Amino acid sequence: MYVAVKGGERAIDNAHAWLADERRGDTAIPELSVAQIREQMALAVNRVMAEGSLYDPDLAALAIKQARGDLIEAIFLIRAYRTTLPRFGGSNPIETEDMACDRRVSATFKDAPGGQVLGPTFDYTHRLLDFKLAADGEGADVPTAAPSDAATPHIMSFLDREGLIQTEPTGDAVPDDLTRTPLELPASRALRLQSLTRGDEGFLLGMAYSTQRGYARNHAFVAELRIGTVAVEMEIPELGFAIEIGEITVTECETVNQFQGSKTQPPQFTRGYGLVFGMTERKAISMALVDRALRWKELGEDNLGAPAQDEEFVLYHGDNIQATGFLEHIKLPHYVDFQSELELIRKLRREAHDNISREAAE
Amino acid sequence: MSDYNFAYLDEQTKRMIRRAILKGLAIPGYQVPFASREMPMPYGWGTGGVQVSAAVLTPDDTFKVIDQGADDTTNAVSIRRFFQKTAGVAVTEATSQASVIQTRHRIPEEALRDDQIIVYQVPIPEPLRFLEPSEVETRKMHALEEYGLMHVKLYEDISQHGDIATAYAYPVKVEGRYVMDPSPIPKFDNPKLEMSGIQLFGAGREQRIYAIPPYTKVVSLDFDDYPFQPTKADHACDLCGAPDSYLDELIVDDVGGRMFMCSDTDYCATRRKQGHVGAQGMPYEEDAA
Numbered sequence: 001m002y003v004a005v006k007g008g009e010r011a012i013d014n015a016h017a018w019l020a021d022e023r024r025g026d027t028a029i030p031e032l033s034v035a036q037i038r039e040q041m042a043l044a045v046n047r048v049m050a051e052g053s054l055y056d057p058d059l060a061a062l063a064i065k066q067a068r069g070d071l072i073e074a075i076f077l078i079r080a081y082r083t084t085l086p087r088f089g090g091s092n093p094i095e096t097e098d099m100a101c102d103r104r105v106s107a108t109f110k111d112a113p114g115g116q117v118l119g120p121t122f123d124y125t126h127r128l129l130d131f132k133l134a135a136d137g138e139g140a141d142v143p144t145a146a147p148s149d150a151a152t153p154h155i156m157s158f159l160d161r162e163g164l165i166q167t168e169p170t171g172d173a174v175p176d177d178l179t180r181t182p183l184e185l186p187a188s189r190a191l192r193l194q195s196l197t198r199g200d201e202g203f204l205l206g207m208a209y210s211t212q213r214g215y216a217r218n219h220a221f222v223a224e225l226r227i228g229t230v231a232v233e234m235e236i237p238e239l240g241f242a243i244e245i246g247e248i249t250v251t252e253c254e255t256v257n258q259f260q261g262s263k264t265q266p267p268q269f270t271r272g273y274g275l276v277f278g279m280t281e282r283k284a285i286s287m288a289l290v291d292r293a294l295r296w297k298e299l300g301e302d303n304l305g306a307p308a309q310d311e312e313f314v315l316y317h318g319d320n321i322q323a324t325g326f327l328e329h330i331k332l333p334h335y336v337d338f339q340s341e342l343e344l345i346r347k348l349r350r351e352a353h354d355n356i357s358r359e360a361a362e
Numbered sequence: 363m364s365d366y367n368f369a370y371l372d373e374q375t376k377r378m379i380r381r382a383i384l385k386g387l388a389i390p391g392y393q394v395p396f397a398s399r400e401m402p403m404p405y406g407w408g409t410g411g412v413q414v415s416a417a418v419l420t421p422d423d424t425f426k427v428i429d430q431g432a433d434d435t436t437n438a439v440s441i442r443r444f445f446q447k448t449a450g451v452a453v454t455e456a457t458s459q460a461s462v463i464q465t466r467h468r469i470p471e472e473a474l475r476d477d478q479i480i481v482y483q484v485p486i487p488e489p490l491r492f493l494e495p496s497e498v499e500t501r502k503m504h505a506l507e508e509y510g511l512m513h514v515k516l517y518e519d520i521s522q523h524g525d526i527a528t529a530y531a532y533p534v535k536v537e538g539r540y541v542m543d544p545s546p547i548p549k550f551d552n553p554k555l556e557m558s559g560i561q562l563f564g565a566g567r568e569q570r571i572y573a574i575p576p577y578t579k580v581v582s583l584d585f586d587d588y589p590f591q592p593t594k595a596d597h598a599c600d601l602c603g604a605p606d607s608y609l610d611e612l613i614v615d616d617v618g619g620r621m622f623m624c625s626d627t628d629y630c631a632t633r634r635k636q637g638h639v640g641a642q643g644m645p646y647e648e649d650a651a
Contacts (some may be wrong), residue, residue, distance in 0.1 A: 008434045008435055008436045008439040009434075009439050011436065012436055012439055080400050080402040082400070083399045083400040083401070084366065086372065179397070179399075179400075180397050181397050182395035182396055182398070183569065185497060185498050186498075312496055312497060316497070322567045324404065324405075325404030325405030325406040325407060325409075326405055326485070326567055327406070328404060328406065329405075329406030329407050329485070332429070332436075332466075333429060333437075334467070335430045335611075336431060336467045336530070336546075336548055336610070336625055337467060337531075337546045337548065339548065339595065339608075339609070339610060339611055339625075340529035340530045340548035340549065340550070341529045342611065343529065343593055343594065344525075344527065344529040344593070347593070348524070351524055351525070352524075355524075
């Protein structure tokens, strides 16, 4: 006698209850607050906002808490929430030129108007575990200074003045929204950039690194990397003018790359561009390198067959929510397809055995 | 649940999906791009099917969800609950009582009627994908009706294995035009693709919707000398005795013992209620199982 297995509903409920219990961990340890995550895990919050495509530090912190620190899971929570929000319209383009910079460095010029500002960077820290932090060490007093009011023009604009850098087309056309229209190839640069800015940091890092190591090598100089706050303005139809609706922190990276020039065009530098929500510098630099690699066609370069040059490869595989979903779905039952494979392989083996024994008999 | 719109998606999104569905029905087998939304379940877990179901469900519908033919598998339970919560629709396990059926990997054994819709969850909508990885290229191949590559693949199967070595997601040609992936249903189910119900296919991650209108000609690709053969395990169901249903194989002990039972749980239960008993089954009781 056999009784068919049932109980999916109860198993799911119990699994969820166990998960909630595990999320909380040892109740003798105080619970993390969302504000603590927002303030003290700020770079994780930034990554979740960037790849979740939603600028809201509190929601990102909540998602990280709910996801037990699994950032891709947190990004997924944010994406699923974001998709339910109505779209009121588009903001005016942000003016990164007017950014209140916390950090601004150029690798191409020793100094430039506005100066070099290191800001809160890991760059020159020695990576030694700081055991004081384990002992509840509060931070020492930090020296402060009045913010600089000097203008920080884009470094690229100096090259632009000399005509040394390739110019970008201008226009008022509103770009497509990747989240509202299906991605069709070839994609416009605007769509490519949207896709890259929400793409998986690890994937982009690997892609960018591959271009540095010779797969479609195109040496990039970081002309400028800036991190800071910018105002977001939106045109309100009833008012007839733009008002500021908020402020966001973004990281912007512009790279300068060589360009050989052609018979019809004198040699010029070209650019790669990265712009990402929050303080997300590794991602912004990676984005600029991959953006540049993807531009081979418009800049008249050869297709070297490198992964980072392949628009379809990069854009179709860089989204971690798509990738993780599909990857993990193979955990779902596949009894039926597997059964059909079982039948087939048994049949093929039977036929092969028959053939072998028939040949042996002959 | 008042926090979300009926069936979760906002009305504009549903209209966008319905337009894609209508286009799909107008061009049977053609993959229509649509702006797939991020759903609260992962890509690859039925988000395409869920979006299509959300777009076609009305408050009067009765909804059934199966995965591997069963109503009780975990992901089927999860999707059914999602629509109970967000749409408040009636749900059923009985194929004949459902007006909309969302499925993964199976077509119910019981023939569908012309007042029923079946929604398939599709992982990879492109039947040519494993022969040509580029979407740009495969769209061109469909446009030019250039399906030689697929026939070469089937031919190579025969020359290598003596048989077409595709057991599920077996490609079909719809109404003499588009080669289509029927989703990973076993090829046993392919003949059922010619049916009275409306068949809608949703691939969320790949952003494609396609459809087969009722009574459309659907031909499984084959050769004259190697005709298509729908196959199943050469057994009868051990629970209900059905000789003609698709079977799951279960391992019952550690010495190679196995048994077979209907993958379509509603079909099996209905037969047992009617008094059919298989080799290892027992007469149906309300509370059993």
